[in-house]
Amino acid sequence: MTTTNTTLSRFLHELRELLVLAGPILGAQLAAAGMSFVDTSMAGQYSSVDLAGIALGSSVWIPVFLLTKGMLLAITPTVSHLYGAGKMSDAAAPVRQGLWLALVLSVLTVLLINNAGIVYELLEVTPDVSERAISYMEALSWGIPAVCLYQVLSCYCEGLGQTKPAMVFSFAALLLNIPVNYVLIYGKFGFPELGGVGCGYATAICFWLTFVLMAFYVLLSDKHKKIGVFKTIDRPDLAAIAGLMKLGIPIGLAIFFEVSIFSLVGLLIGQLGAATVAGHQVALNFSSMMFMVPLSLSFGVTIRVGQALGAGKFEEASFSSFSGVATCAFIALFSASIMWFLPEAVTALYTKDPEVIALAVQLLAYAAVFQLSDGVQVAANGALRGYKDTRVPMIMVLIACWGVALPLGYVLGLTDIMVSAMGPEGLWIGLITALSIAAVLFTLRLRTISRRYTM
Numbered sequence: 001m002t003t004t005n006t007t008l009s010r011f012l013h014e015l016r017e018l019l020v021l022a023g024p025i026l027g028a029q030l031a032a033a034g035m036s037f038v039d040t041s042m043a044g045q046y047s048s049v050d051l052a053g054i055a056l057g058s059s060v061w062i063p064v065f066l067l068t069k070g071m072l073l074a075i076t077p078t079v080s081h082l083y084g085a086g087k088m089s090d091a092a093a094p095v096r097q098g099l100w101l102a103l104v105l106s107v108l109t110v111l112l113i114n115n116a117g118i119v120y121e122l123l124e125v126t127p128d129v130s131e132r133a134i135s136y137m138e139a140l141s142w143g144i145p146a147v148c149l150y151q152v153l154s155c156y157c158e159g160l161g162q163t164k165p166a167m168v169f170s171f172a173a174l175l176l177n178i179p180v181n182y183v184l185i186y187g188k189f190g191f192p193e194l195g196g197v198g199c200g201y202a203t204a205i206c207f208w209l210t211f212v213l214m215a216f217y218v219l220l221s222d223k224h225k226k227i228g229v230f231k232t233i234d235r236p237d238l239a240a241i242a243g244l245m246k247l248g249i250p251i252g253l254a255i256f257f258e259v260s261i262f263s264l265v266g267l268l269i270g271q272l273g274a275a276t277v278a279g280h281q282v283a284l285n286f287s288s289m290m291f292m293v294p295l296s297l298s299f300g301v302t303i304r305v306g307q308a309l310g311a312g313k314f315e316e317a318s319f320s321s322f323s324g325v326a327t328c329a330f331i332a333l334f335s336a337s338i339m340w341f342l343p344e345a346v347t348a349l350y351t352k353d354p355e356v357i358a359l360a361v362q363l364l365a366y367a368a369v370f371q372l373s374d375g376v377q378v379a380a381n382g383a384l385r386g387y388k389d390t391r392v393p394m395i396m397v398l399i400a401c402w403g404v405a406l407p408l409g410y411v412l413g414l415t416d417i418m419v420s421a422m423g424p425e426g427l428w429i430g431l432i433t434a435l436s437i438a439a440v441l442f443t444l445r446l447r448t449i450s451r452r453y454t455m
Contacts, residue, residue, distance in 0.1 A: 017304060022296045026296035028167040038177055039177075042182070050195045056130070057133035060119060061116075066259055072148065075155035078094050079306075080303050084307035093237075094240060107145075132195070136200040137200065146210070149211050153214045153215060162223075173206035184199075260401075265409065265427045265428075278359075280424050283360050286350075287335075294374070298379050305324075317387070325446070336369070363424060377438040384449065396445070397438060411426075413430070
């Protein structure tokens, strides 16, 4: 009984610490989602072509940026290990090298998204929409260097357990985004009328705002003055940058593999008609919104595990890992219950079209099933990042998503090879399979890695 009480007490303490870290991260994600919503709604009010252009542009630049962002996430476990070990003054060097890496990656990101016209030509996108999408990304690309540099400083702060600054600055950007969008979309106060392209420039301005605010915070905060990130400018250290890339590239690729399969499933469903696409979008949008909570917690798990390992508290790192997995699983179960028992209420928030509602209700049942797997896999992967174990999880994601799930979803959804073509349900079964395989593999990998430290 005493052992049970002690374990429960430890779990509740861990839960409190995790929520303190993850709460602001969730707030920052909600602010980012708010910016996307503002862009979509304001462009949609201007014209349907501008709305389509932003949607099409986002389908290219966001996956590319997530690949870049994933690489820069290597800063978080690097700093958290040093913080846990009491070597805070040593954190400045990898952050400076991370800033150099961010500049290089930002150039590559800009080159990729500004040459996306080739993709639109291959997909035979209508010229008016593709022109808007290309112009939107060209405008937004002015802010890519800023958001990459901001990502490094944000990850640095998170590694120290400081997650609130990013939330505050993200909401500041959201508040700025609304009036700047209005001015640039409709051409107010002497500015040219840019339509949806104005959303791209507004986003770029907001990216620069968040970077400047974060840079001043790191420069002026007493705690950060002691570490001295901006105390000097180091030359690029290829060995140090290579070390960050060795840790970060697998993170970026794993995120890209997972995001891209969802994008590809959306494109495949696009062959099945407008109502089917709409039903798929309703189910995916709601499940993605609910997923923000375990995703935010997973970043908190990375920080907790990294700091414990840096301090040499290996058993505590293991406890933090599996406590995080259990917490995310419980939250995912709650989300799944909403989708399973209240699908009509959920779909009513999005549409009144009976055909769309009928399909969305069916797909929400599938979404409910994969919520649990999704919650477990993201938490376990967050813990593995804390252990700086990223290469094997990347391979696991590749196998789960592209080796198993995509072929299975395609066969079930669009062919009669195994059963009569199931349409979107078959493709969603593929997604469930991917996330379930990832959840099992990540959990087993976490068990193996944590035992290496505790045995």
